[in-house]
Amino acid sequence: MITELKNDIFWIGFVDWNVRDFHGYETDKGSTYNAYLIKDEKTAIVDSVKAPYWETLVKNIKKYTELKDVNYIICNHAEPDHSGSIPKLVELCPQAEVICNAKCKNFLSMYYDTSDWNFKVIKEGESVSLGKRTVTFFDTPMAHWPESMMTYVPEEKLLFSMDAFGQHYATSGRFDEDAPLSEIVLEATKYYANIIMPLGRQVVKALEKASQYDIEMIAPSHGIIWKTEIPTIIELYKKWATYQVDKKVVVFYDSMWNSTSMMANAIYEGAQSVPGVEVKLYDVKATHITELATQVIDCAAFAVGSPTLNMTLMPKVAEALTYLQGLGPQNKLALSFGSYGWAKKAGQHHIIDYLKKMKVTLINEEPYQSQFKPTEEILQEGFEYGVKLAEYAKEQ
Numbered sequence: 001m002i003t004e005l006k007n008d009i010f011w012i013g014f015v016d017w018n019v020r021d022f023h024g025y026e027t028d029k030g031s032t033y034n035a036y037l038i039k040d041e042k043t044a045i046v047d048s049v050k051a052p053y054w055e056t057l058v059k060n061i062k063k064y065t066e067l068k069d070v071n072y073i074i075c076n077h078a079e080p081d082h083s084g085s086i087p088k089l090v091e092l093c094p095q096a097e098v099i100c101n102a103k104c105k106n107f108l109s110m111y112y113d114t115s116d117w118n119f120k121v122i123k124e125g126e127s128v129s130l131g132k133r134t135v136t137f138f139d140t141p142m143a144h145w146p147e148s149m150m151t152y153v154p155e156e157k158l159l160f161s162m163d164a165f166g167q168h169y170a171t172s173g174r175f176d177e178d179a180p181l182s183e184i185v186l187e188a189t190k191y192y193a194n195i196i197m198p199l200g201r202q203v204v205k206a207l208e209k210a211s212q213y214d215i216e217m218i219a220p221s222h223g224i225i226w227k228t229e230i231p232t233i234i235e236l237y238k239k240w241a242t243y244q245v246d247k248k249v250v251v252f253y254d255s256m257w258n259s260t261s262m263m264a265n266a267i268y269e270g271a272q273s274v275p276g277v278e279v280k281l282y283d284v285k286a287t288h289i290t291e292l293a294t295q296v297i298d299c300a301a302f303a304v305g306s307p308t309l310n311m312t313l314m315p316k317v318a319e320a321l322t323y324l325q326g327l328g329p330q331n332k333l334a335l336s337f338g339s340y341g342w343a344k345k346a347g348q349h350h351i352i353d354y355l356k357k358m359k360v361t362l363i364n365e366e367p368y369q370s371q372f373k374p375t376e377e378i379l380q381e382g383f384e385y386g387v388k389l390a391e392y393a394k395e396q
């Protein structure tokens with residue numbers, strides 16, 4: 001496996017083939033925790049790996065240098081998937097200074113006993129010379145946490161971008177040219193939808209900052225390193241960060257006695273009768289929230305259905321809506337639908353409450369409803385709602 005990014009700059013991370021859950025995100029392709037080593041007159045380590053994998057990190061460092069010769073440990077982000085092995089590195093690298101910003105120092109001190117750490121607290125735009133090369137730091141607050149920053153090596157046109165541009169994607173190759181582009185883009189989309197989506201405004205600012213730099217390589221903290229496909233991922237980030245959408249409609253629902261399922265299918269059939277619009281239909285019992293978020297990110301319109309259960313929603317629909325509300329999709333037309341037995345103002349109105357908390361436009365203040373099993377007239381109404389959603393999507 002080639003792990004040299006540039007002359008004397010190496011990947012020293014951990015490939016986690018078997019992780020399947022990342023605080024709720026279904027990582028069906030595993031992940032990597034990328035750490036890097038820059039060998040110069042001074043040696044710097046950029047980030048670390050999850051705590052249980054520190055021995056692999058140390059073994060990788062020892063391929064290129066002695067631990068006693070490590071001068072700096074750069075911490076771009078305090079989240080433990082990247083900072084988790086820093087306590088061990090501090091213990092094993094006696095002369096290393098931990099470089100981070102003031103917020104990150106504060107966060108690290110709340111995770112670990114940092115009382116004997118030798119910190120070098122840097123400010124926005126500050127540089128540290130390693131000899132032939134320098135490392136320059138710039139803050140990218142809320143991409144992913146308030147203390148997040150990126151590290152740039154101008155002499156190599158190399159950006160260590162932290163979580164931004166990452167993917168939860170385990171591979172044996174380290175670069176974008178080592179895996180099928182469609183697979184990398186899918187995993188980058190999933191990653192953005194499930195982690196970065198709420199932070200669109202901050203991502204735009206981070207992109208503006210990064211665009212001041214000449215970049216030949218982007219080395220994120222997860223997944224492959226961008227080398228030949230940098231324009232592809234930059235364009236995708238611009239699209240997502242500005243909430244641009246595709247000609248696409250997503251319908252998702254749960255059903256109890258098939259009534260809401262019949263309504264979902266009527267909406268789906270109406271939407272797919274409009275040419276040139278992609279339409280997706282998901283029963284939430286069969287679809288993980290990670291996939292739903294990935295599908296919703298670039299849709300122009302979506303419909304959410306649930307029958308009324310105990311005066312509220314089916315739990316899987318509530319789970320999906322709670323998750324989506326946190327992610328904050330924007331710039332979409334939305335419809336609430338479903339069946340009820342005797343409480344007309346319950347379940348589907350709760351969907352409306354969720355949708356109102358998102359920055360989406362309701363197609364109708366009232367939900368599309370059926371009392372028990374939908375009649376032919378009600379199914380025709382669903383078909384027409386589907387057509388409206390798809391025609392809206394087609395205009396985007």
Ligand code: FEO
Nearest residue numbers: 079081144163221
């Ligand atoms: Fe991969 Fe925000 O940590």
